[in-house]
Amino acid sequence: MAIVLGSNRYGKAETRLVRVTRAGDTHALIDLNVSVALSGELAATHLTGDNAGVLPTDTMKNTVYAFAREHGVGSPEEFGLLLARHFVATQPQVTGAVVGLESFGWERLGPHSFRRAGDFVRTATVIVSPAGEQVVSGLKDLVLLNSTASEFHGYPRDRYTTLPETTERILSTAVDARWRHRSTAADWDESFEGAKDAMVNAFVNTYSYSLQQTLFSMGSRVLDSRSEIAEIRLALPNKHHYLVDLSPFELENPNEVFIAGDRPYGLIEGTVTRDDVPPAAMEWYL
Template structure:
């Protein structure tokens, strides 16, 4: 039996970067979490411990900070492209670089004062490899809720089913979405804002008979409004809200008092694509 080395990569994960732009008395703030991963001809370091083809991960961290100073940060997709192209160009045994960025929001309170918003996390994953360049943008923990316009009935029932059918329920989720771009050039800020708005609009305006139906509607609205997007992947946890039984207290409860469930929760996942979109050139995940 032969034992062989399979696919492998290495890098520096979660380099925390805060970049301040000082424009007179008015400052701007970028807050990022940057992860770098490199792959290529790295057999020697695994087999013999020969590190002559290995760029230290500490150097990757330093490059992130130096590029933030020399080039600025800008949009996360643009910063990721800059870094990934640099590593592929300058590290001889590396042919693939993936840069993943989480961007955290801050709301301006004054010329140099900010408040962390915490309402969502913007993401970007850029891969530069022999087959080309792939840019995937995303959003995490976008919490949305409809107090009505949602039903769930007609499902399979067996001896273990206790869930009652309902024609009026709260529908809530924390959207985790990733969308693959058709190219590597775009107005990244406008694209992100447009996709986010499309996701929210579809959730608000879809009368839902299932969260799966809402997922398809959200992906369809994104693709119909954003021509730069090839496909959308969505993971929607069903954040259950349970009607509280107030009968022991002599009270009715006409859909007004609920217990917000924590776990377990339903998890609905799916991909919505253009049928004529070119295939992905690198792996990408939710």
Template sequence: MAIVLGPNRYGKAETRLVRVIRDGDTHSLLDFNVSVALAGDLAATHATGDNSTVLPTDTMKNTVYAFAKEHGVGEPESFALLLGRHFVVSQPQVESATISIEAYGWDRLGPHSFAKRGDYTRTAVVTVTADAAQVVSGIGGLVLLNTTDSEFHGFVRDRYTTLPPATDRILATAVDAKWRHLAADGDWAQSYEMAVVALKTAFAETYSYSLQQTLMAMGTRVLTERPEIAEVRLALPNKHHYLVDLSPFDLTNDNEVFIAGDRPYGLIEGTVTRDDVPAAIAEWWL
């Protein structure tokens, strides 16, 4: 039986980058968490420790900071494409570079004062090869909640089922969404903003009989309104809210007082796609 090296990659994870753009007395702030992963001709270092084709991960970190100064930062997709293309072009042993960025939002309070924005995070994952590039944008931790217009009943029951049917419940989730673009260029800022609007609008306007149905409606809304997007991957945890039993206090509870559950929780995942899009060049839903 032969033992061989399977798929592998290496890189520098979570390089924290804060870039201040100074325009006179008015400043702008970009706050990124950048991860680099390279794959290619790396068999020798695994087999014998020969590092002649290994670009140090410390060099990757330095490249992130140097590029932030030399080229600016801009949208996370643009910065990721710039880095990915650099590593593939400058390193002949590198067959693909994947750049993952988490972008943290800050709201302006004044010319040079800012407040951290919410709990959600903008994301971008770019994969570059010698002849192609793939851009995946996304958002993580976007908490949405409907206080009504949600039901869940008619489900399978067996001897272990205790969940009662619900005809009026709170539906809440923390959206983790990723969407693959058809091309490696575009107005990244507008595309991101309008995709998020589509997700929020679909959630708010869908009368839901299941979180799965809501997932489909959200993905469909994005693809309908954003022609530059090929497919959408959604992971929706069901943030359960349980009705409190107030009968011991001689009080009725007409869907007004709830316990917000923590764990365990249902997790609904799915991909909504166009039926005529080109295949992805790399796995993008992980």
């Protein structure tokens, strides 16, 4: 039996970048977390320690900062494409690059004053490889809650089932969504806002019999409204809310006082796609 090297990659993770654009007295602020991973002809460094083909990860970090100065930073998708294409084009031993970005929002308070907007994190992943180029946009930690219009019943029961069926419950989740674009050309900011709004609107307006049903409704609304998006993957943790027993205090609790559960939690995951769109040339993940 032979032992061989399998798939591998390496890179610089979580380079923190803040870019200030100073246009007179009014400034603009972009705050990113950038991770780069490269793959290609890298067997020698693993098998013999030959580093001739290993671009230092410190160089990757420096490239992020230099590109921010030389080219500016627009949308996360645009900046990610710029970086990924650069590494593949300038390093002959590198055949694939994955650039992942987290974009942290800031709310303007004045011409040069800002407050961190912490309700969700925008994400982007750019892949450049021999199979082509791919852009995946997304968001995470978008917390949503419906205080009614949610039920859960009709499920199978066995000797270990204790959960009571309900026709009235709080439905809450922290949305983690990624959507694959048909091409690498789009109005990234407008597309992102449209997809986010579609998901939120679907959550608000879907009477839910299961979180799975809500997931499909959210994904369908995105694809119905955004023709540039090929498919979307969602991971929806069920942020459980448990009714507090107030009977020891001789009080009724008509669905008003709850414990917000931390863990464990249900985790619902799924992909919503178009039946007329070719499958992705490269695998992509949440």
